[in-house]
Amino acid sequence: MVSCPHISDCPLFAVFTMNSALAVWKTNYCGGDHSRCVRYQLTAEGKPVPQHLLPNGKVLHLTPLPTR
């Protein structure tokens, strides 16, 4: 399967790469069937892509790590 052509410029791909808990997204969409990704679809339609929009159309909520 061909990887998503937006891997080099998609901010969420970088997040998926840095956070192992989110790697499933990378496997299932970025390196898998990227045509199902809502971010990919919006980009293909020339529409703006919300920063924290997940491939399934939901919004990623990252909670900050507690400080000591």
Ligand code: SF4
């Ligand atoms: S999140 Fe979507 S648009 Fe971004 S790299 Fe992965 S498949 Fe491509």
